Amino acid sequence: xxxxxxxxxxxxxxxxxxxxxxxxxxxxxxxxxxxxxxxxxxxxxxxxxxxxxxxxxxxxxxxxxxxxxxxxxxxxxxxxxxxxxxxxxxxxxxxxxxxxxxxxxxxxxxxxxxxxxxxxxxxxxxxxxxxxxxxxxxxxxxxxxxxxxxxxxxxxxxxxxxxxxxxxxxxxxxxxxxxxxxxxxxxxxxxxxxxxxxxxxxxxxxxxxxxxxxxxxxxxxxxxxxxxxxxxxxxxxxxxxxxxxxxxxxxxxxxxxxxxxxxxxxxxxxxxxxxxxxxxxxxxxxxxxxxxxxxxxxxxxxxxxxxxxxxxxxxxxxxxxxxxxxxxxxxxxxxxxxxxxxxxxxxxxxxxxxxxxxxxxxxxxxxxxxxxxxxxxxxxxxxxxxxxxxxxxxxxxxxxxxxxxxxxxxxxxxxxxxxxxxxxxxxxxxxxxxxxxxxxxxxxxxxxxxxxxxxxxxxxxxxxxxxxxxxx
Numbered sequence: 159x160x161x162x163x164x165x166x167x168x169x170x171x172x173x174x175x176x177x178x179x180x181x182x183x184x185x186x187x188x189x190x191x192x193x194x195x196x197x198x199x200x201x202x203x204x205x206x207x208x209x210x211x212x213x214x215x216x217x218x219x220x221x222x223x224x225x226x227x228x229x230x231x232x233x234x235x236x237x238x239x240x241x242x243x244x245x246x247x248x249x250x251x252x253x254x255x256x257x258x259x260x261x262x263x264x265x266x267x268x269x270x271x272x273x274x275x276x277x278x279x280x281x282x283x284x285x286x287x288x289x290x291x292x293x294x295x296x297x298x299x300x301x302x303x304x305x306x307x308x309x310x311x312x313x314x315x316x317x318x319x320x321x322x323x324x325x326x327x328x329x330x331x332x333x334x335x336x337x338x339x340x341x342x343x344x345x346x347x348x349x350x351x352x353x354x355x356x357x358x359x360x361x362x363x364x365x366x367x368x369x370x371x372x373x374x375x376x377x378x379x380x381x382x383x384x385x386x387x388x389x390x391x392x393x394x395x396x397x398x399x400x401x402x403x404x405x406x407x408x409x410x411x412x413x414x415x416x417x418x419x420x421x422x423x424x425x426x427x428x429x430x431x432x433x434x435x436x437x438x439x440x441x442x443x444x445x446x447x448x449x450x451x452x453x454x455x456x457x458x459x460x461x462x463x464x465x466x467x468x469x470x471x472x473x474x475x476x477x478x479x480x481x482x483x484x485x486x487x488x489x490x491x492x493x494x495x496x497x498x499x500x501x502x503x504x505x506x507x508x509x510x511x512x513x514x515x516x517x518x519x520x521x522x523x524x525x526x527x528x529x530x531x532x533x534x535x536x537x538x539x540x541x542x543x544x545x546x547x548x549x550x551x552x553x554x555x556x557x558x559x560x561x562x563x564x565x566x567x568x569x570x571x572x573x574x575x576x577x578x579x580x581x582x583x584x585x586x587x588x589x590x591x592x593x594x595x596x597x598x599x600x601x602x603x604x605x606x607x608x609x610x611x612x613x614x615x616x617x618x619x620x621x622x623x624x625x626x627x628x629x630x
Contacts, residue, residue: 197328197598197599197600198599198600198601198604199596199599199600199601200599200630201522201563201597201598201599202522202562202563202597202599202628202629202630203522203523203524203561203562203563203597203598204331204475204477204522204523204598205331205472205475205476205477205478205479205522205523205524206321206324206477206478206479206523206524206525206526206562206594206598207468207472207479207480207481207510207523207524207525207526208320208321208478208479208480208481208525208526209465209481209483209503209507209510209525209526209527209528210305210308210480210481210482210483210528210529211483211486211499211503211527211528211529212301212305212351212352212354212482212483212484212485212486212529212530213301213345213347213348213351213352213484213485213486213487213488213529213530214301214304214486214487214529214530214531214532214533214550214551214555215486215496215499215528215529215532215533215555215556216260216486216488216492216496216532216533216548217292217532217533217554217555217556217577218260218532218533218535218548218577219260219262219275219277219492219496219533220274220275220277220278220496220500220556221272221273221274221275221278221290221292221556221558222273222292222554222556222573222577223264223273223275224259224535224573224575224576224577225264226575227257227259227260227535227575227576228259230257230259231256231257231258231259232256232257232541233256233257234254234255234256234257235255235256235257235535235536235576235578239574239576239578239579240255240578241579243553244299245549246299246300246549246550248489248538248549248550249534249536249538249549252538255536255537256536256537256541257535257536257537257576258535258536258537258541258546258548260275261493261544262275262276262277262493263275263276264276265282267282267283267285268282268283268285268286268567269286269567270285270286270566270567270568270569272285272288272290272567272569277496277497277500277504278500278504279504280504280505280507280508280509281504281507281508281558283508284508284511284512284560285567286566286567287511287512287515287520287560287561287566287567288511288558288559288560288566288567289558289559289560289564289565289566289567289568289569289570289627290556290557290558290568290569290570291556291557291558291559291570291571291585291590291624291627292554292556292569292570292571292572292573293554293570293571293572293573293580293582293583293584293585294528294532294554294555294556294557294571294585294586294587294590295552295553295554295555295580295584295585295586296308296530296531296552296555296586296587297313297552297586297587298313298530298531298552299531299550299552300550301352301487301530301550302352304530304531304550304552305352305354305358305530306357306358307530307587308530308587309358309359310358310362310616311587311588311591311615311616311617311618312618315355315357316357316362316363317362317363317614318360318361318362318363318364318368318607318616319358319359319360319361319362319369319370320478320591320594320616321337321338321340321359321370321477321478321480322338322359322360322361322362322364322368322369322370323364323368323595323605323616324337324338324477324478324595324598324600325337325338325368325477325478326361326364326365326368326605326607327600327605328477328598328600329477330477331475331476331477332474332475332476333429334429334430334432334433334474335429335430335433335434335437335471335474335476336370336371336426336430336476337368337476337477337478338359338368338369338370338371338476338477338478338480339370339371339372339373339471339476339478339479339480340359340370340371340372340373340480340481340482341372341373341464341467341468341479341480341481341482342354342372342481342482342483342484343459343460343461343463343464343481343482343483343484343502344483344484344485345461345483345484345485345486345498345499345502345503346485346498346499346501346502347485347486347487347488347495347496347498347499347502348484348485348486348487348488348495349485351484351485351486351487352484352487354482354484356372358482359372359480363607363609363610363614364607365415365416365418365419366416366419366423367418367419367422367423370478370480373434373438373467374459375458375459375463376458376459379434379438380427380430380434384431385431391431394431398424398425401424402421402424402425405417405420405421406421409421433474437467437470437471437474438467440456440466443466447466447513450509450512450513451463451465451466451505451506451509451510451513452505452506452509454502454506455506460502461481461483461502461503461506462502462505462506462509464481465481465506465507465509465510466506466510468481468510469510469513469514469517469519472514472519472523473517473519483499483502483503485498485499485502486499486529488533488547488548489538489539489547489548489549490538490539490545490547491545491547492533492545492546492547492548493544493545493546494545507527510525511525511560511561514561515561519561520560520561520562521561521562522561522562523561523562524559524560524561524562524563524564524594524597524598525559525560525561525562526557526558526559526590526594527557527558527559528555528556528557528558529555529557531550531551531552531555532550532551532552532553532554532555532556532577533548533549533550533551533555534548534549534550534551534578535548535551535576535577535578536548536549551578553578553579553580554573554577554578554579554580557590559627562597563597563628563629563630564597564627564628564629565627565628565629568627570583570585570624570626570627571583571584571585583626585624586620588617588618588620588621588622589620589621589622589623589624590624591616591617591621592617592621592622592623592624593623593624593627593628595616595617596623596628597628602615602616602617602621602623603615603617603621
């Protein structure tokens with residue numbers, strides 16, 4: 159097993175430091191492009207854009223068409239389908255579990271004939287560029303552990319996020335921007351949706367230089383990046399040089415990788431003072447581009463605006479770009495809330511794939527769209543002609559992927575007639591992570607970090623590459 163613990167690099171670091179090469183050598187070390195010995199495979203992707211739909215979109219109302227449900231409306235979900243599944247506290251006390259068919263219309267689209275509901279008309283036009291996985295499943299039934307599991311491969315907080323693993327394993331492609339960038343938007347569905355914590359893009363026990371950098375909407379996309387009053391760029395440069403010299407002395411004495419991290423982060427912040435304003439300046443974007451992404455693309459902080467920024471980050475070779483969009487937790491009032499969520503995300507998601515394709519970036523950019531689990535076929539609360547809710551459902555849900563070596567125009571996996579159990583080609587979260595790493599040329603079993611005496615990895619002790627969705 160390949161051990162990528164920084165201790166393997168320490169002898170070289172000490173030699174560099176003791177040779178009195180000084181700050182310039184440290185900066186060179188901090189800008190190293192990845193770790194020796196990887197990637198292990200020929201990559202089909204250079205970067206990832208993960209459009210995480212926080213709160214769990216209902217696969218039944220969006221992509222997993224089940225025509226037989228129409229004739230079963232309000233009937234009791236058979237015990238043979240439930241199979242004793244544990245329930246959340248929201249529906250455990252229900253005496254009845256009535257089947258709630260979606261009220262939205264489905265149709266087949268493109269040459270691939272993929273089924274998409276009328277909630278997603280723009281996505282429907284792009285299905286021949288997408289790979290739908292309808293057999294995703296997870297171990298977790300509640301939001302926080304499920305989102306944590308999707309981000310880190312473990313349900314308890316404290317492990318590195320997927321973006322941190324990639325930053326650690328492959329390094330940065332751009333010396334003026336972070337390797338891992340995060341943006342968050344609030345949906346118009348459930349305004350009281352689950353919170354998102356900074357630890358979800360944290361580096362865990364990896365050195366903190368690998369954590370995600372959150373970009374905000376507004377005048378200062380990154381906190382504390384602007385110079386204070388009275389400080390200009392040359393003065394800032396002199397200050398950082400002096401500070402780096404002091405940190406070098408501490409690094410020589412203690413050999414603490416976090417000191418090296420601090421040096422690298424100060425340098426990155428200085429570079430970002432120029433690169434971030436250029437990145438977030440959309441004045442040179444064409445009217446056609448704004449029309450493609452939709453009217454919200456002109457509003458900072460929206461999902462559409464973040465999708466446009468994601469494309470600009472991809473152009474600048476940022477390694478891992480993650481957009482979190484909150485509001486998908488529809489326990490009640492689903493028909494109204496999910497319409498708002500679809501309106502938030504449909505056009506911009508499809509535009510991102512189209513835009514990347516037109517610019518020649520989709521071939522080496524992997525785009526992932528999906529949440530932390532699915533929703534139940536039975537109604538939570540009262541079922542009426544026009545209203546219903548759905549509880550959490552970890553047994554099956556749908557995601558889609560595009561570009562980066564994933565087969566386009568493919569639907570992979572299958573669920574039963576109730577979209578309740580998987581009947582073909584199950585894919586769990588560890589499998590998804592292993593497959594994402596494979597597109598980037600990484601063997602998920604070899605990307606490890608030794609912590610507390612054990613070699614940890616993103617996929618823990620599990621994970622199988624889903625070869626059926628890959629082009630090579």
